[in-house]
């Protein structure tokens with residue numbers, strides 16, 4: 494009993510019911526602390542290898558999703574499940590540095606606060622307002638639980654969002670998802686929205702062929718080193734009004750859900766590649 498109490502006093506945050514972002518993950522234990530292929534990292538377009546590789550193929554990203562689409566406040570972000578398309582297919586990606594196909598399973602976000610930016614990756618030492626992650630699972634594994642144990646288990650697309658004054662063409666699907674967050678203000682609340690939009694309509698028209706890619710980890714506990722990361726170099730312009738809806742959410746402790754991004758991790762001599770390409 495004594496020992497348990499002492500340990501709890503040393504690691505009160507981590508041993509609590511749920512991890513948090515008070516130190517942007519600097520206090521997370523286990524692989525999050527000991528891993529050497531962790532994410533996010535500082536991406537540097539000048540100091541990266543040029544990658545001669547096929548573009549990424551976005552399969553069924555242009556086919557409307559079948560509704561209703563489930564969105565949940567999970568206490569540290571908002572999580573949208575990606576259903577099948579109206580053709581009964583799961584959207585997928587292949588190409589780039591991936592072998593085989595990776596099925597699109599979920600979308601979630603990281604963000605800052607009214608006075609701080611909250612993307613996870615930085616590009617050329619610049620942090621952006623928010624970051625959208627589209628999580629894909631290697632089709633050869635049966636579920637996420639199995640995939641997180643494999644170094645080729647997951648492929649995540651990162652899209653950096655920047656608040657600009659009069660954004661034109663905010664993607665319609667992204668707008669629908671963010672508009673729905675008023676219905677899930679607190680931890681464990683959920684909602685559904687009608688479908689009728691495609692994954693392309695979550696990303697919009699930014700260049701899909703110019704990206705940074707490297708091997709890394711989940712950016713939440715347990716920080717499994719199972720992710721082939723692809724971060725688009727082009728930034729998606731969004732409105733203040735849109736991002737400010739995220740600042741209204743409440744987290745697992747009923748505190749404002751803000752700055753839910755993990756601190757930059759050591760690159761540790763990992764190769765980071767830049768694929769340059771036109772739209």
Ligand SMILES: *[C@@H]1O[C@H](CO)[C@@H](O)[C@H](O)[C@H]1NC(C)=O
Pocket residue numbers: 565681682683
């Ligand atoms: C969604 O929320 C309802 C209560 O509002 C709850 O009964 C249900 O279990 C939740 N579903 C999931 C999958 O979290």
Ligand SMILES: [Zn+2]
Pocket residue numbers: 601602603626712
């Ligand atoms: Zn994420």
